[in-house]
Amino acid sequence: MPQNSISAQLSNLQQLVADLEAIENGGKKAISNTIKDVKARAPGWIAQEVTAVYNIKKSEITPSGSGKPKKMAGSIQITGETIEELAITYKGRLLTPVHFGMTPKAPPRGKSYTLKASVLKGQKKVIGRYLNTRTPGGPFSQRSHNILMGTGNTKGDGTSWIPFQRMSKTRTDIKKLTTVSVPQMITSDRTNEAIMLRLNTETSKRLEHHMKRALGL
Incomplete structure (x- = not known):
């Protein structure tokens, strides 16, 4: 009887370990998918906040999704493979x-x-x-x-x-005669707080979405 009892406990423990591993793997996948989403969508989120304040076309500060080159008012570089390391860098001259x-x-x-x-x-x-x-x-x-x-x-x-x-x-x-650059519009007191709030809110939403999918919820 003790042996059967021990066997049953080990079996339950193995299932628990498997469940924990599934949760861990699901979490890693959710984070990976979230990073991909943020890299693809963040320029659009930022552009929406900028164009709510500045009278510039959204198409001038977001990269083309079609892969075709287009004339932009600035350049964007997104780096990082973890949420903590994600960095979005804008460069650009003063605009006329x-x-x-x-x-x-x-x-x-x-x-x-x-x-x-x-x-x-x-x-x-x-x-x-x-x-x-x-x-x-x-x-x-x-x-x-x-x-x-x-x-x-x-x-x-x-x-x-x-x-x-x-x-x-x-x-x-x-x-x-020049005005402001894309980096200045993004870091401006008029937009920066709204941009950071938008990025945090949208990233949290995407992470929650992918966690639920990974865990089958």
Whole structure:
């Protein structure tokens, strides 16, 4: 009888060990799947929070899912194989107002115009003016407002006009008008707290989802 009793206890213990191993393996798989989800979805979550504040197109700050290259306002690198090691790094130059709903997009021929852009959603501001007072072939002004100048672009999807400010009478003494970069928009006080909350919330949801699947719940 004692031997039978011991045998029964060992059998139960073996099942318990098997159950624990299944839970451990399921947990590892759930974490692995969660990391894959976060790497694929995090740029979209971040872009939603950024575009809720800044007047930039979501497509300009998220990579293409089709694998086809596209022109972006910045680059993204996602590294790490554990949740603790996950790091999302954005790089990018200061952007011109072209990315923020600038109007007009090209100078109206022979007419004066007022340049406007909305870096923050709902806050359109005057960023430059051009008065058509210059005599054709005459000298350049000592200093100008931000005005549209040609970039020499020959590509269909390129930018042909960008705001510059003339700093002196010298033709080449000009300064390009820039606003903010993608990294600055993401780390801004206006967005960073919402982005971190979104990342934590969505990651927890994905982990819970994959844990339930792994455990058959």
